[in-house]
Amino acid sequence: MFLEIQNINKSFGNEKIVKDLNFSLAPQKTLSVLGKSGCGKTSMLKIIGGLLKADSGKIMLDGIDISFLQAEKRNIVYLYQEDLLFPHLNVFENIAFGLRIKKQKEEHIQSKVKEMLELLELGNQGEKMPHQLSGGQRQRVSFGRAIIINPSLLLLDEPFGSLDTGTRQRMQQLFKDIAHKFKITSLFVTHDLKEAILMGDEIAFMQNGKLKVYENKEEFIADPSTGVQNEIGFWESLISKEQKISTL
Amino acid sequence: MPISLRPFFLSAMVLLILFPFIYLIWLSLSADWSFPSVLPNYFGLKNWKALLISETGLLWSFFQSVIISISVGLTSTLIGFVISRNIAYHPRKNTLTLLSYFPYIISPVVFGACLSYFFLKMGIFGQMTGVIIAQFMISFPYALIFFNSFWGEKTKNMEALVSTLGGNRFYSFTKVLLPLAKGMLLVCFFQTFLISWFEYGLTSVIGVGKVQTLTIKVFLFIRESNYFYGALSCCLLILPPLVLMYINKKYVFNKLT
Numbered sequence: 001m002f003l004e005i006q007n008i009n010k011s012f013g014n015e016k017i018v019k020d021l022n023f024s025l026a027p028q029k030t031l032s033v034l035g036k037s038g039c040g041k042t043s044m045l046k047i048i049g050g051l052l053k054a055d056s057g058k059i060m061l062d063g064i065d066i067s068f069l070q071a072e073k074r075n076i077v078y079l080y081q082e083d084l085l086f087p088h089l090n091v092f093e094n095i096a097f098g099l100r101i102k103k104q105k106e107e108h109i110q111s112k113v114k115e116m117l118e119l120l121e122l123g124n125q126g127e128k129m130p131h132q133l134s135g136g137q138r139q140r141v142s143f144g145r146a147i148i149i150n151p152s153l154l155l156l157d158e159p160f161g162s163l164d165t166g167t168r169q170r171m172q173q174l175f176k177d178i179a180h181k182f183k184i185t186s187l188f189v190t191h192d193l194k195e196a197i198l199m200g201d202e203i204a205f206m207q208n209g210k211l212k213v214y215e216n217k218e219e220f221i222a223d224p225s226t227g228v229q230n231e232i233g234f235w236e237s238l239i240s241k242e243q244k245i246s247t248l
Numbered sequence: 249m250p251i252s253l254r255p256f257f258l259s260a261m262v263l264l265i266l267f268p269f270i271y272l273i274w275l276s277l278s279a280d281w282s283f284p285s286v287l288p289n290y291f292g293l294k295n296w297k298a299l300l301i302s303e304t305g306l307l308w309s310f311f312q313s314v315i316i317s318i319s320v321g322l323t324s325t326l327i328g329f330v331i332s333r334n335i336a337y338h339p340r341k342n343t344l345t346l347l348s349y350f351p352y353i354i355s356p357v358v359f360g361a362c363l364s365y366f367f368l369k370m371g372i373f374g375q376m377t378g379v380i381i382a383q384f385m386i387s388f389p390y391a392l393i394f395f396n397s398f399w400g401e402k403t404k405n406m407e408a409l410v411s412t413l414g415g416n417r418f419y420s421f422t423k424v425l426l427p428l429a430k431g432m433l434l435v436c437f438f439q440t441f442l443i444s445w446f447e448y449g450l451t452s453v454i455g456v457g458k459v460q461t462l463t464i465k466v467f468l469f470i471r472e473s474n475y476f477y478g479a480l481s482c483c484l485l486i487l488p489p490l491v492l493m494y495i496n497k498k499y500v501f502n503k504l505t
Binding site for chain 2: 046049050051070071072073074075076077078080082084086087088097098100101102145146149155
């Protein structure tokens with residue numbers, strides 16, 4: 001497997017945030033992780049990204065143990081809910097940021113960023129400053145900045161949480177297209193049930209620091225603890241009420 | 249038609265504000281002016297020419313003050329920026345911030361007296377280095393308090409993002425944090441420069457008369473009843489703050505608004 005997480009544990013004081021985390025992920029796949037706020041999703045992503053130190057456990061990426069590597073050497077990009085564009089840099093320079101860290105040649109940077117701008121449908125926005133963009137555009141720039149450096153793994157922490165429904169749907173499709181084109185392996189954390197089902201090739205549910213990865217989406221839907229059954233029940237009762245009213 | 253008193257009132261206010269400055273310049277150009285003469289017996293550039301005479305030591309005091317204040321402003325701003333980050337992210341942030349106020353709860357003279365023993369032992373008592381270090385000790389906590397508001401969850405996340413993109417801490421400082429804080433850094437430099445520029449109590453104790461900054465010189469002239477040289481040194485004293493105000497307005501304030 002491309003990503004293997006083995007027995008990861010993390011506590012803050014007496015509180016266990018991540019409990020015995022074990023899962024693996026094949027290359028070029030997206031694992032959706034559904035969970036309520038405070039269940040340990042963000043801590044899990046931060047541990048994998050090297051931003052938080054695990055108390056115990058092992059992280060293997062493409063056969064290499066990266067558990068003790070610093071975040072900057074892991075080639076794993078962590079994307080926040082907030083786009084976190086650098087306000088002093090224009091769109092072009094924001095996207096080029098990672099390439100400049102890697103000291104790539106200027107011609108290479110120019111061509112790669114222009115290509116990325118076109119792909120993100122931001123072809124003529126390169127000179128704009130972040131404050132001149134809409135929420136969706138900002139999030140697209142944020143994606144471009146992460147993907148352009150070709151990360152081994154992309155960690156997405158509720159990236160569309162602050163977007164309106166329409167923009168959110170467009171961004172979901174855009175992410176799926178880009179992930180496919182760039183052969184990205186990713187962990188997609190969300191608290192939105194529908195989004196979790198839509199975005200993941202595989203699906204997992206996190207509750208009180210414990211992660212359960214499902215064999216398939218049917219198993220996930222059938223599990224009452226995920227809340228899918230409740231959701232289905234809600235819509236079914238609504239529909240049957242509507243039908244009763246219309247027959248009367 | 250009713251007469252509006254507003255223009256007269258405004259003119260009077262402007263005159264009132266400008267009067268001390270005009271009077272200072274007037275005094276600095278005057279000499280031999282005693283009671284009951286309404287106007288000075290001499291009016292010209294004699295005092296200003298005296299700037300170049302080594303006897304008054306005004307020019308040296310001016311340059312010495314500039315060197316001290318720039319050193320204090322630069323060091324406290326840059327070190328304050330870096331250290332304030334550590335304080336802001338520290339689990340005992342509140343206690344450490346409270347400690348930053350410590351130098352301000354005692355008077356500068358008492359603070360200077362407390363420091364003098366250690367400075368004497370270190371051999372920097374009565375030296376420019378000693379004055380710079382002493383002034384740094386009061387302007388540095390100011391910088392810490394000033395930059396406190398800059399750091400937060402957003403800067404923390406930005407630093408984390410830079411590191412996952414492959415950048416080290418130095419890279420995130422030079423390419424993200426410092427450019428983001430550019431305006432604040434300039435304002436902090438101006439403020440700490442001014443704290444140092446107008447500092448009297450601590451400088452007089454640590455400098456023991458050997459380090460005569462412009463502020464010390466003003467008090468010396470006033471004590472000697474040499475009002476004309478006093479006014480002249482005051483004119484020099486307000487020159488850098490005026491330049492800083494201009495720069496502040498042109499390059500910082502205009503960009504912030």
